[in-house]
Amino acid sequence: MNHTITTQLSNGTATFSVDPSLYPLDALYGAAYIFIDRCFVFLDKDEAGRVVVSLSPKKGPADEPTLQSWAGEFGNELLSCAWRHQISAQNRQVLEQVTSLALAGAMGPPSLDDLSNFDFSSQPLEDPLGIAMSWEEKYKKKTPAAAAGTPAVAAPEAVKP
Amino acid sequence: MTRLAFHKSLYAGKAVDEAVKLFATHATCELSETEAAWVVQLSAPDARKELRVARELGNFALGLTVQSRQEAA
Amino acid sequence: MNLQLPALAPRLDVTTQAFFRFRQVGKKVLITNYEGFWALLTPEEFERYATGTVQPGTPLHQRLTDNNFFKATYDTRKAADRLWQRRQALTQGPNLHLLIVTLRCNESCVYCHASRAGMDQVETDMSRETAERSIDLILQSPNPNLTIEFQGGEPLVAFDVVKHAIAYANEKNKTAGKQLEFTMVTNMSLMDEEKLEYLLANRVQLCTSVDGPEHLHDGQRKLPGASAHMAATKWIKRINQAYADRGLDPTLYRVEALLTTTRDSLPLWKEIVDTYVDLGCRALFLRPVDPFGWVDKTARRVEYPREDFLEYYRNAVDYMVELNLKGVQVLERYAAIFLSKFFGNDPNFLDLRSPAGAGIGCLAFNYDGKVFTCDEGRMLHEMGDSSFLLGNVTGSSFKDIVSHPTVRSMVLASNLDGQPDCINCTYNPYCGTQSTHNHKKFGSVFGRARESTICAVHKGIQDYLFERISTDDPKVLDIFQKWTTSRPRTHFLQPPTA
């Protein structure tokens, strides 16, 4: 763990603080969320504006190696979420295209029953991922330049393995 | 009495409300607000139960906050 | 040899190359591009490529041009064709449908707990009505080719349900008009001549488990009062003979066998291969154990570090190559799948593609009518985690099931173009991840490739294969090419019914 996350173990709880200027809040939520089925997770902010994360065991007291490993795993997950957050933003178009292709393929064309049951008065289709929305509709808040960005995977430049 | 302060920049107020409602049968909860936090004062018949309810309530508030952000995305 | 990239840095040129990823493999450098073409370069060749100094007109220039590695000659059409070859299966809908006709099983295996029930638990048999409703849903898949795989527990325990399901599916298919196939995964111990006659007459493809030599198999799979190994091998021979008696090509029509690699298997790689060869099996699938269907206590007994698995894998496949050189035809399935992908003929293996097949390529129908994204999702449900439950055959429509938010999340999460590590990995065009495994191991469907045992195995196998390819041994390359040849087993297709 580097200087951006420091861990304290006390009263059977692992507490550490995270610099929010390095990790987006969505990454922090992503990491916290995967811990809530095995730990009690609490987030707070200290005076310096760092996010303080507390992890306490759900079942019985946890020993120090367990708390250490939770803190370590949280750090790994945080980094992974932060990176994925960035990749998803860069590759959103490709990811959405493939997802909608796969889901549309799995569902097949609308049947006659689907068509006759279609409710023209209803609100927009339930679409939690925004797959059915046009690019402009979904990202209208973004600047045109950002919205037109080429997906990173198609960038004609070398990347490191 | 346990005091939980949910930082407003980290927890959605609605999520804290929902979590409090869910645990209302297990503890007495009083809601208030400071400039920075949604505050829940919580008391249960015994200390162990109070700690457990406080922690569960914290998890629910966090889970519901994350879900509400996903839905809004 | 170690790549000296820092030394190259001042001379690197990024203006001439099309997008590529690279990795050191043995003494060579492997480069792959987005669509999946690849080239193995010597360090000197790689240096020329990386510094933009490959001379036009040289064989190297031609090789790199042919594989779309230069920006100036980048052939978009060729790239799109290759990409489409890989992605087209995505648009077709679920092909594989697992019907769990019972959880009851007469064997007990060290690596299987949660997905089996004792022989007295008749309540875990699928009812005829549930089988019918499952098939009604299956036939709604837009995929023109459908495979219904009977699983358990042990499906022969509920053979009446299997027979009813086959009859019902064939009847309903008269109007659905699908290309239908049936397969059954069975331990064979309850097989008899009457059942076999029915299965052969109805063209049901049979697949069984053989973990290796008798002592290993019987140590892992307990059949009360008998040898599980003998039960399986006796029927493998009998069925292979029956195929031959019916005039079917014996090189193509054979019982398929699967093995589960436990800790005890690792030193026995040679005996395992020999057992398969002696049985006349032409393919082994050297899969590591996975974390489903067992309790943690079992994991401690059967699990092992993935480096140990990879050493076992290399030994076993080296030995299979040696046998092939002596004229014995036997192949390893993981290798065949990856090699097919390398050579541009993606076999659409559901667990090794991006996005993975759970929910969009396959569905699992449990004995009680609950529908899951895949068998692993169903097993997690049996262990108390219903995250991959999509609906029920009585209350959900086909579209409700495949458009379930869980399926959407899994499609997104198993797309390697959205995954840290995978996004930069040289093996991205050929690889796949499993959301159920990630969920179980990491608590999220995304997982973390760097720490994943699945990633370690996939990377290790691809390293091994490219290392062998990089030696340019024409005999080995010829064997590898043969391993990628797939001949359709048309006998197992149900005759047209319309």
Ligand code: SF4
């Ligand atoms: S799973 Fe591992 S080997 Fe496969 S693409 Fe991802 S990082 Fe590479």
